[in-house]
Amino acid sequence: MTGRAVVIGAGIGGMLAAAALAPAVGDVVVVEPDALADGPDQRKGLPQGQHAHLLMAGGLDAMRSLLPGLDVRRYLLDAGAVEVSLASGLLARTPDGWFSRFRHDSHHLLTCTRALLDWSVRAAVLSRLSNVKIVQGKALGLVGTAQRVQGVRVATDAGEDLLRADLVVDAGGRGSRIVHWLADLGIDGIQERVVDTGLTNATRIYRRPALVTDWPLTLLQADPYRGEPGRSGMILPIEPDDGGERWMVSLAGTKGGEPPADPAGFLAYTFDELPDPIIGELISHAEPLTDVVRTRGRMTRNVRRYFEQSAKWPEGLAVVGDALATFNPAYGQGMSVAAQQAVTLRDAFDRADVTTPGLARGIQRAVAEHVDGPWTTAVSQDVLYPFVTGAAPTVADRVAARYARRVAATATVSYPVARALWDVTGLRAGPARLMSPGTLLKVLLGPPAPLNTEIPLKPRERRTHRELRAVPQE
Numbered sequence: 014m015t016g017r018a019v020v021i022g023a024g025i026g027g028m029l030a031a032a033a034l035a036p037a038v039g040d041v042v043v044v045e046p047d048a049l050a051d052g053p054d055q056r057k058g059l060p061q062g063q064h065a066h067l068l069m070a071g072g073l074d075a076m077r078s079l080l081p082g083l084d085v086r087r088y089l090l091d092a093g094a095v096e097v098s099l100a101s102g103l104l105a106r107t108p109d110g111w112f113s114r115f116r117h118d119s120h121h122l123l124t125c126t127r128a129l130l131d132w133s134v135r136a137a138v139l140s141r142l143s144n145v146k147i148v149q150g151k152a153l154g155l156v157g158t159a160q161r162v163q164g165v166r167v168a169t170d171a172g173e174d175l176l177r178a179d180l181v182v183d184a185g186g187r188g189s190r191i192v193h194w195l196a197d198l199g200i201d202g203i204q205e206r207v208v209d210t211g212l213t214n215a216t217r218i219y220r221r222p223a224l225v226t227d228w229p230l231t232l233l234q235a236d237p238y239r240g241e242p243g244r245s246g247m248i249l250p251i252e253p254d255d256g257g258e259r260w261m262v263s264l265a266g267t268k269g270g271e272p273p274a275d276p277a278g279f280l281a282y283t284f285d286e287l288p289d290p291i292i293g294e295l296i297s298h299a300e301p302l303t304d305v306v307r308t309r310g311r312m313t314r315n316v317r318r319y320f321e322q323s324a325k326w327p328e329g330l331a332v333v334g335d336a337l338a339t340f341n342p343a344y345g346q347g348m349s350v351a352a353q354q355a356v357t358l359r360d361a362f363d364r365a366d367v368t369t370p371g372l373a374r375g376i377q378r379a380v381a382e383h384v385d386g387p388w389t390t391a392v393s394q395d396v397l398y399p400f401v402t403g404a405a406p407t408v409a410d411r412v413a414a415r416y417a418r419r420v421a422a423t424a425t426v427s428y429p430v431a432r433a434l435w436d437v438t439g440l441r442a443g444p445a446r447l448m449s450p451g452t453l454l455k456v457l458l459g460p461p462a463p464l465n466t467e468i469p470l471k472p473r474e475r476r477t478h479r480e481l482r483a484v485p486q487e
Contacts, residue, residue, distance in 0.1 A: 015039050016179040016367045019165050021152045023049060024059065024131060026334025026351035027184035028138045032079045033359035034182070035142040038367060042176060044167055046151040049135070053128040053252075059186070061313075061342060062127035063306045064214045065249045065263040068094075069122055071440025072349025075356045080137055086123070092133045093252025094125035097230045099435050100428070104229045106289055108236040109422040110464035114229075114471065117428060120435040124230065125252045126261065130348070150174070154190075155181065155330070159199040162329040162373075179367035182331045182358070184351070187312060189336035198327065204319040208403040210243070210395045211268025212313035212341060215279060216306050218251070219299035221258040224484075225477055228295070233287050235265070235343065237397035238418060242270030245343060246283055246292045262296055265343055268400040274307040291468060291478075298481050315341050315391050315403075321381040326374045329367075331358065338384040341395055346387040349440045354380040386443050393417065419456050420447055426462040430455050 016038040020027050023045035031041045047056045055062055068089075076085045090096060097103060100117040138145055150169040156177075157163040164177040183191045192203050221228070230250060235243030249261040264272035264282055272282045283293030317338040320326070334351040357379045365372050393413045396406045406414070424431040433452045436442040446452070455461075470478060 017042065017177065018180040018182065018367070019044060019176050019178040020182045020184055021165065021189075022184040022186055022334070022336075023047075023135060023147055024056075024184065024186060024334070025134055025348045026186070026336075026355070027182075028131075028135050029076065029079055029352050029355035030182045030184050030333055030358055031145045032138045032142060033355040034180070034362075035138075035145050036359070037362035038179065039144060041142075041145045042178075043145065043147045044150050044152050044165065044176065045147055046149070048149060049147065050132075053126065053132045055128050056131070059127065059131075061187075061214075061308055062131070064127075064216045064308060064342065065124075065247055065261055065345075066127045066130065066342075066348065067122050067124055067249075067345035068130065069346060069349040069439040070120065072352040073123065074441070075349070075352035076134070078356050079352070079359065080141060083137060083141065085137075088137065089123055089125070089130070089133055092125075093129055094123045094133075095250040095252070096121050096123055097250070099439075100431070102229045103232065104291075104469070105232040105234065106468075107234050107421050107425060108238055109418070110425050110466055111469050112425045112431070113428075113465060114469045115428045115431065120432065120439060122439065124249050129252050148176075152185065152190075154197060155194045157198065157327060157329065159325055160327055162198075162327045178329070180329050180331065180373070182333060183336045184334045186335040187316070187339050189332075191332055191336055192318065200323060200325050200327065203323055206315075206317045206319075206403065208315040208392050208395055208401065210313075210341065210398045210401050211271075211309070212243075212265055212343065213267075213271035213307065213309035214263060214265050214313065214342065215272035215274060215282075215308075216261060216263040217276075217279060217301055218303045219260045219262060219296055219301055220256060221250075221260055222295065222298045222481065224298070224480055225295070226473075228474065228477075231292060231295070233289055233292065235267070236288070237394045237414070240399060242400070243267040243398050244270045244272075244282075244286045244288075246287045248292055248295060259302065260296070260299065262292065267395075267398045271309070272307075274305050276301065276305060279305045289468065294478070294482055298484060313342060315339065315388070315395060317384060317388055319381075321374075321378045326377060328370065328373050330373050331376045331380065333358065333380050337380065338388060340387050340391045344387065344391050344438075346390070346438070346440060350383050350387055353383045353440065357383065386437070387440070389413075389444060390438070416456070419459065422464065423456050423460050425464060426460045427455060
């Protein structure tokens, strides 16, 4: 192996990109502006990291591929992550009713804090790949020409440095300056689309109430079909601490339906604004462990940069992860998309090396393909909310929304359709999975049973819920 790769950003996308490049080059340097703790810790450069994150099945599959020999699922579970079956361990209310709790243990995802996931992935990559190292510093710009990128200028505590590289991968996240850096090289006119619902997230961590055991992941979905601001809520089991089991409770509202940042307002929102009081009834008896953390604005927009369509693209540069495209975090697909892009990055070296002409453009086109499905999922829903900027729903959007709603309604009581839906949202299949003949017929015929208007609690959960409601609130 010869050559050097420089990766900008030590988040999930950056560390997985480093893992992808490690077998292909002699040296991988990851540039990260934040001081990284030797353990799970919230990074300054990731404000969205304090809210709910889900690792979808497709993302976990990609991580397994990038770290052969490591049982990634077991590794993350041992670190404290929680595994949830969407088929049986999810309590989800859609705009048309509650999902059934099917008799299947399938379609798993992992939940934990973003800090734990970032640290676990970083530790795994660094411990298993000796040619990957992290340098603390801030990337200032690219070095090279419109024909070839040759490195990165980096500001460190010791001053400005130049890191030469045969390949630079920008995984610098939502705050990436890549469009400006390309313009400095003479590559401008990059097309960009922004769809912004004005989403605000508010999150608080709680100690699970003593009366509650094995409570399922609870999700109250926003309704994009009523012409009103979207409001949603989630109880996410996360890694325990020394005091016991914890819940991350995240609320979200589009413009006009924003959750408040004060504790009293946060709790009131769960009763007054969400479509069911179940979250409020549960956390009313839980011990708050943190203040309410609120994030809004640029951190929640859908942004897509069409680098693959640029008339000019330099050798030696690839853009991945949130630097390429960001999605409304409500859909929980960003980390998994970045993981799948890293696999594509690795596979590009099966028949090439860092000096192969056209390699960088080929990589850019290939990683962009992973954006298509999640982008369609997010934007086709988000354009329906009032006050959205960047797009108005087209006739095609409204047709797609009607079909998506029928899919979701049918899936609540049909396991075959639910399985197809989770294959797509979990990034194990593309949107075409929902148009396969068998699924299409079931969706067109509609729900095979009455929709669930009552919350589908199991007997023990129902007893717990009843006992909690009987306890006076403090």
